[in-house]
Amino acid sequence: MFNVLDFIGYEFNPQEIKNKINLKTKNWVNNERTNCYAFALGLDLNPSDICRYADVHLYCGGRFFLLQNHLLNDDGTLENMSYQEKFELDFQSLELFYEEIELYDNIVDPNEWKIAYFEKEKGKDFRFYRQAENGIWYHKPGFYFEKPTCYTEKNR
Numbered sequence: 001m002f003n004v005l006d007f008i009g010y011e012f013n014p015q016e017i018k019n020k021i022n023l024k025t026k027n028w029v030n031n032e033r034t035n036c037y038a039f040a041l042g043l044d045l046n047p048s049d050i051c052r053y054a055d056v057h058l059y060c061g062g063r064f065f066l067l068q069n070h071l072l073n074d075d076g077t078l079e080n081m082s083y084q085e086k087f088e089l090d091f092q093s094l095e096l097f098y099e100e101i102e103l104y105d106n107i108v109d110p111n112e113w114k115i116a117y118f119e120k121e122k123g124k125d126f127r128f129y130r131q132a133e134n135g136i137w138y139h140k141p142g143f144y145f146e147k148p149t150c151y152t153e154k155n156r
Contacts, residue, residue, distance in 0.1 A: 014068070014095045020045055032143070035059045037087070039140035040115040040128035041096070056143050061086030061126075068093040083119055083126045107131075 021042040022028055031044040038044060038059040047054035051067055058064070062078040065086070071077075078086055091098050107114055114131040129137045139149050 014064075014093060017043070017050060017064075017094060018096070034140070035143050036128040036140045037061065037126070039138070040117075040130040041094075042113070042130075062089050064093040065089035084117070087117070 022044065028039075028042075028044065031038075031046060033046045033056055034044050035056070043050075043059075047056060047058035050058060054063070054067070058067075061083050062074070062081065062085075066074060066078070078089075081089075101114070103116075105114075116129040116131075116137065118127045118129075119125070120127055127139060129139045131137050141149065
């Protein structure tokens with residue numbers, strides 16, 4: 001099957017993308033072209049900074065997997081997958097290790113951080129939260145000009 005990414009010679013480089021991840025709260029930026037998924041991963045980058053032809057759908061699950069396989073659009077692979085399955089494909093494609101832990105488990109490695117994932121409506125919407133070093137949870141609602149919002153025990 002012909003694909004435009006093959007034609008332009010695009011090469012998916014997970015390490016290059018991983019090098020752009022912002023781990024420390026002081027380095028977090030607010031990019032209007034990202035959503036809670038990108039924010040939770042620390043990838044507050046314009047989709048076009050990752051792939052010239054990418055749009056905001058890059059941050060909707062499974063798209064890094066598609067890029068790794070030189071597909072600009074879904075060929076049907078993602079169609080019947082849950083959001084969680086799509087995100088797991090992305091994590092594998094980006095070579096990001098993840099594991100399920102308990103809410104109050106501590107992170108001990110400075111190269112790790114805690115994220116929380118919820119499906120708002122099964123298969124229709126999702127939410128990611130990211131925990132800062134001080135224990136406060138943040139969520140970046142949607143795309144376009146939305147800034148990360150602080151969530152504490154009292155304000156969820």
